[in-house]
Amino acid sequence: MTGPRGLGPLVLGIETSCDETGVGVVRGDELLADALASSVDEHARFGGVVPEVASRAHLEAMQPTVHRALADAGVTWSDVDAIAVTAGPGLAGALLVGVAAAKAYAVALGKPLYGVNHLAAHVAVDRLANGDLPEPCVALLVSGGHSSLLVVPDVTGTVEPLGQTVDDAAGEAFDKVARVLGLPFPGGPHIDRAARDGDAAAIDFPRGVVRDAPYSFTFSGLKTAVARWVEARTRAGEQVPVDDVAASFQEAVVDVLTKRAVAACRDRGIDHLVIGGGVAANSRLRALAAQRCEAAGIVLRTPPPRLCTDNGAMVAALGALMVERDVAPSPLDLPADPALALA
Amino acid sequence: MLLLALDSSTPRVTVALVDVAADATVRVLAEHADDAGNRHGELLAPAIQRVLATAGAAPTDLRAVGCGLGPGPFTGLRVGIVTAASIADGLGVPAYGVCSLDALALAHREQPGGLLVVTDARRKQVYWARYDEEGRRVDGPEVSAPDDVAAAARGHVDRVVGPGATQWSDAFAGFAIDESDPWPQANMVARLVAPRAAAQAPTEQLTPMYLRRPDARPPTSLKAVTPR
Ligand SMILES: Nc1ncnc2c1ncn2[C@@H]1O[C@H](COP(=O)(O)OP(=O)(O)O)[C@@H](O)[C@H]1O
Ligand SMILES: [Mg+2]
Numbered sequence: 001m002t003g004p005r006g007l008g009p010l011v012l013g014i015e016t017s018c019d020e021t022g023v024g025v026v027r028g029d030e031l032l033a034d035a036l037a038s039s040v041d042e043h044a045r046f047g048g049v050v051p052e053v054a055s056r057a058h059l060e061a062m063q064p065t066v067h068r069a070l071a072d073a074g075v076t077w078s079d080v081d082a083i084a085v086t087a088g089p090g091l092a093g094a095l096l097v098g099v100a101a102a103k104a105y106a107v108a109l110g111k112p113l114y115g116v117n118h119l120a121a122h123v124a125v126d127r128l129a130n131g132d133l134p135e136p137c138v139a140l141l142v143s144g145g146h147s148s149l150l151v152v153p154d155v156t157g158t159v160e161p162l163g164q165t166v167d168d169a170a171g172e173a174f175d176k177v178a179r180v181l182g183l184p185f186p187g188g189p190h191i192d193r194a195a196r197d198g199d200a201a202a203i204d205f206p207r208g209v210v211r212d213a214p215y216s217f218t219f220s221g222l223k224t225a226v227a228r229w230v231e232a233r234t235r236a237g238e239q240v241p242v243d244d245v246a247a248s249f250q251e252a253v254v255d256v257l258t259k260r261a262v263a264a265c266r267d268r269g270i271d272h273l274v275i276g277g278g279v280a281a282n283s284r285l286r287a288l289a290a291q292r293c294e295a296a297g298i299v300l301r302t303p304p305p306r307l308c309t310d311n312g313a314m315v316a317a318l319g320a321l322m323v324e325r326d327v328a329p330s331p332l333d334l335p336a337d338p339a340l341a342l343a
Numbered sequence: 344m345l346l347l348a349l350d351s352s353t354p355r356v357t358v359a360l361v362d363v364a365a366d367a368t369v370r371v372l373a374e375h376a377d378d379a380g381n382r383h384g385e386l387l388a389p390a391i392q393r394v395l396a397t398a399g400a401a402p403t404d405l406r407a408v409g410c411g412l413g414p415g416p417f418t419g420l421r422v423g424i425v426t427a428a429s430i431a432d433g434l435g436v437p438a439y440g441v442c443s444l445d446a447l448a449l450a451h452r453e454q455p456g457g458l459l460v461v462t463d464a465r466r467k468q469v470y471w472a473r474y475d476e477e478g479r480r481v482d483g484p485e486v487s488a489p490d491d492v493a494a495a496a497r498g499h500v501d502r503v504v505g506p507g508a509t510q511w512s513d514a515f516a517g518f519a520i521d522e523s524d525p526w527p528q529a530n531m532v533a534r535l536v537a538p539r540a541a542a543q544a545p546t547e548q549l550t551p552m553y554l555r556r557p558d559a560r561p562p563t564s565l566k567a568v569t570p571r
Contacts, residue, residue, distance in 0.1 A: 105432075
């Protein structure tokens with residue numbers, strides 16, 4: 001199926017797995033619109049996402065965000081070839097708002113529905129920035145909810161998990177350490193900023209290793225080590241060098257992330273690495289990954305930060321690829337699955 | 344004109360396709376209800392397709408959408424509301440909302456006397472509303488403990504309907520519990536919005552009747568990781 005100009009299918013994608021209501025419009029691998037409404041400010045005072053608050057916000061934001069996306073893209077409903085939606089993983093009640101909306105639009109407009117996996121969408125979004133996705137590739141997905149290393153032979157079908165975090169997600173570690181340092185939620189961007197003025201070698205925080213799982217991650221020990229270190233200074237009446245702690249903590253995280261990602265590429269003989277998810281916006285992660293990939297002869301692909309955090313365009317990007325590859329649409333009884341596994 | 348009506352405020356998800364005449368009288372063309380448990384999200388869209396197919400209608404034949412706004416358990420309620428809003432939006436037709444308890448009450452209007460409507464609100468509470476002899480809502484919708492609802496309604500009404508009445512039959516022991524038609528029906532939603540649809544009233548924002556604030560407590564101050 002191709003769009004009116006034969007340039008690939010025009011797909012509207014809906015993302016509501018967490019606290020962002022995202023609606024994107026793409027034509028093949030061309031980004032046309034990426035509208036976003038976030039309830040992040042409503043969660044900030046709770047120090048984390050409150051599911052019911054997020055679900056209520058999705059319901060309120062749905063139609064306005066859809067309309068903004070259509071207007072930004074300069075298209076009307078009749079131009080739309082398919083509706084894609086995040087079916088999971090994510091918060092149950094939040095996912096359900098997006099899935100129900102997508103089904104309703106699909107029924108009303110007589111368009112096919114594509115339920116997509118949120119993690120696969122974080123990988124597929126790369127095509128909007130960098131063109132045809134190299135397959136197979138290794139993908140490092142790091143966000144507030146996930147830290148996974150994947151081998152991706154076919155992002156619309158076969159995605160093989162290599163390893164993931166056994167405790168905190170990388171973004172979660174950023175957010176928790178930010179709280180310890182008295183920085184606002186979500187903490188990732190604040191740590192990133194503070195770290196620029198800090199010394200990454202100031203404190204030798206531990207690099208967690210998971211036994212017998214070379215591609216897995218653990219960040220809870222690191223988080224505890226940072227909290228201990230800060231507490232000790234505070235108790236001694238010393239000032240906490242926030243910039244140095246941020247830089248040293250960040251270095252510990254991105255060191256293990258990039259080391260394992262490069263090892264996965266090498267072990268599997270795959271020469272493309274895609275990095276996605278909210279933490280992929282981290283400037284040090286991008287720099288160190290670029291450096292280590294170059295040294296290892298791996299082509300690094302990183303979408304721009306705007307497309308790394310949750311958004312609707314990534315869902316549309318994967319949906320469009322499914323249409324292009326003649327993947328069968330989802331049935332209307334498609335469930336929202338909080339624990340949706342990768343195919 | 345064809346109007347699609349639905350309600351997902353209880354474990355019973357219900358859809359109706361009706362024809363609304365110029366004088367706002369309603370003729371039911373097709374209807375479907377499922378005991379959804381908490382699978383509203385899976386059952387609703389297929390049910391809509393089914394009623395359309397049964398009546399031989401296309402989605403583009405619809406001229407308005409009506410929806411129960413609750414009160415009801417949030418997750419299922421939102422499925423119905425976002426579905427109704429998105430169908431109306433996708434077709435560019437107006438959406439109209441009603442209190443789901445009003446739809447339940449309407450099914451019982453034929454009998455004389457006032458009426459108390461009670462549905463399950465979980466956490467040992469019920470959603471409720473009270474109606475006078477003319478079927479006008481005179482109290483509620485509210486969410487309260489069944490005993491409190493019963494105490495406040497005593498002397499005002501004799502009859503109680505809805506799934507909350509049988510579930511809390513002890514609390515409502517002094518009332519006549521009417522077990523007929525205990526669930527909201529989409530065709531009653533349709534009847535309630537029909538006058539607006541017939542008059543081509545402007546579309547409405549479909550806002551859920553939550554009646555409760557979201558459960559959200561700020562986290563207690565960060566626990567020290569090392570004992571003092
Ligand atoms: N520059 C950054 N450095 C490190 N972490 C970041 C940065 N920007 C965002 N993050 C983190 O990314 C996470 C959000 O990721 P996102 O993919 O949008 O959401 P989700 O985790 O819900 O999928 C948060 O934990 C946030 O702190
Ligand atoms: Mg994400």
